[in-house]
Amino acid sequence: MKRTEVSFDRETVPLTIRQYMKGATFYDSSCSENARTLFVSGAEPAFLKISKRGSLEREYKMTKFLHKHNVAPNAIAYESELKYDYLFTEAVRGEDGTAGPHIENPSKLASAFGEYLKILHSLPTEGCPYSNRTTELLNEANSKGIDLSILKEYGYSAIDNVIIHGDYCLPNIIMDNFSFKGFIDLGYGGVGDRHYDIYWGIWTLNYNLKTDKYREIFLDAYGRSDMDHNGLNYFTKLIKLTD
Known part of the structure; x- marks a missing residue:
């Protein structure tokens, strides 16, 4: 940074x-x-x-x-x-995910990025000060006059059941030679749906590495058994509507 x-x-x-x-x-x-x-x-x-x-x-x-x-x-x-x-x-000691030692080993970066997101999503939600992140996102979209009925085509009901970062991008994770040190810039977090963070994880890898070839490594490291394809499509559409 x-x-x-x-x-x-x-x-x-x-x-x-x-x-x-x-x-x-x-x-x-x-x-x-x-x-x-x-x-x-x-x-x-x-x-x-x-x-x-x-x-x-x-x-x-x-x-x-x-x-x-x-x-x-x-x-x-x-x-x-x-x-x-x-x-x-x-200050967390280390460098963010866009630092040279990390970005220069993109496969290892994508894997670590998926692994550490899974750790975040595995934390207990009890005591989190913000418990309905999806409702907040939908209300934001409604306030912009966006017709959210289009989301019904995915047949997915969002679930607020994990702690999400809310802006899960490479600059917001600190590592020391890929060893996890901490998450920063948490102003959009709360209890939400995991697919919101997964979308942004895919987005930032594509943006910062200038290719989408590391997407599958990221998803494998996160764990595909905990993902829903329709859930990812749901939040991809929602984010594109509100961006």
Whole structure:
């Protein structure tokens, strides 16, 4: 992930977060127009994300929840002020799935990517702060005036029964030479249908590797016995309608 050293006035952030930033050097690590992300190189490496008010609460809660299961970093502090949200999390040691050592071995990457998704989907759902991710997605589509009756052709009923990442793409998994270290950017997660994550896993491999030849390795590693072809078609259509 890119990191460009920048000057940053820590006095502009809430005191509860400021206390962790004494003597730190700051690097811009933003990858989205919706949030500014700073790598904070201090006594302990961390990330500070700043975005519009109310936009980071879900990420904070999902990160806290998954940290309890040892698959996400510790969310150290979250504050919501008049204009902005501030989320301060520990930095997971390693590199994301698009880093050179990972992307240069695409077969191993696709296999690890499928294996680690299965681990996420195998976690207990009890205590998850967001329990109806599919309903949220369908409501979002309805709010856009999309006719969802077209989904009936797949004969599939979505099931919210696993913990999903919600944005399962290669930049959002941290590994150290393919050894799993943690999931990040969890602001779209919750209890949902596994095929939503599977779709995005296929998409990101195609996008980042510029070929779809590693799709089957990914699906084999995940485990085809837990998949439903109609379920994947259902969410492929839903995502294409709402994108």
